Amino acid sequence: MSQSTTLTGSGVARLEKRRESRSLTQSAMRYVVRDRLTMVALIVIVLLTLTCLLAPPLVESVLKVDPNRTNVLDRYLGPGDEGHLLGTDQLGRDQLIRLLYGGRISLLVAYSASLMSIGIGVTLGIMAGYYGGMVDDGISWFINTLSSIPSIFLLILASTALSPSPATLIIMLALLGWIWTCRLTRGEVLSLKERDYVLAARALGASTRRVMFVHMLPNLFSQLIVALTIDAGTLILVESGLSFLGLGIQQPTPSWGNMLSAARSYFATGLHLVVWPGVLITITVLCFYVVGDGLRDAFDPRTSRK
Secondary structure (H helix, E strand, C coil), rough: HHHHHHHHHHHHHHHHHHHHHHHHHHHHHHHHHCCCCCCCCHHHHHHHHHHHHHHHHHHHHHHHHCCCCEEEEEEHCCCCCHHHCCCCCCCCCCCHHHHHHHHHHCCCHHHHHHHHHHHHCCCHHHHHHHHCCCHHHHHHHHHHHHCCCCHHHHHHHHHCCCCCCHHHHHHHHHHHCCCCHHHHHHHHHHHCCCEEEEEEHHHCCCCHHHHHHHHHHHHHHHHHHHHHHHHHHHHHHHHHHHHHHHCCCCCCCCCCCCCCCCHHCCCCCCHHHHHHHHHHHHHHHHHHHHHHHHHHHCCCCHHHHC
8 A cells, every 4th residue: 555655656756747847838838739719719810821821713713703803793692692602792703702812911911010010029129128228218218109199090190191002001010019019028128137047148258139139039939929919810900990991901902801891881782791801800800819818828837837
């Protein structure tokens, strides 16, 4: 009996030691894999992205449809009518193929603008936190000044002055979306620069650039991944809101936002024109937020190591 108890105790000790030896990233990945809701949301995002990226040429060849071909005789066809799986719009264009191409634009804006804003925010945040002094004061002053102006006002002003093409919209959203990331990075760097490994690197003569981007930046990856997923979902909503106001991507280039905006006048004649863009926007944004929330819990040592 005592021998069995001893073996059991040693086995528990080995399991605890193995658990403690896992890195935070390994523990976070194990947590994400076990979190069914996060995994489902992540799979949905991957499938939507791959479908919008790869499916349009296949759908065009199989269904013999053209996203820009108009036919007034086929306006407002319902789902399934005359070979149009999701119906047609007010100009007789196939709704399915336009949703796929619109998803390309909406997801491109979300991914590209969030990556650019993360890059700007991380660079300025590391500089502000590491250098301190006048550099920190100047960046903090600029952030506070920009934050005092409503973002929607700046977006409307920029959209009015510039042609809101996808490239222009990505740059606009990136230049206005880095503030939160910069504040988060600055706060983390203020703590990291006092750690022993940073002090040791500086004592060994490592350059400032190496200390910031080789020794400190990898320790920010967990927060940046969470910020990336949340920013991507938010930017899809921003693009949709601008398109709803007529200041986003303009027709005939499709996006989920301007398709939903154009369909608001056709509730009575083509309800399906409102339903599908709205459903895709809702599902995509919800999945991004669920993944972001799951990653936040996964990279929290208090939950990921349980």
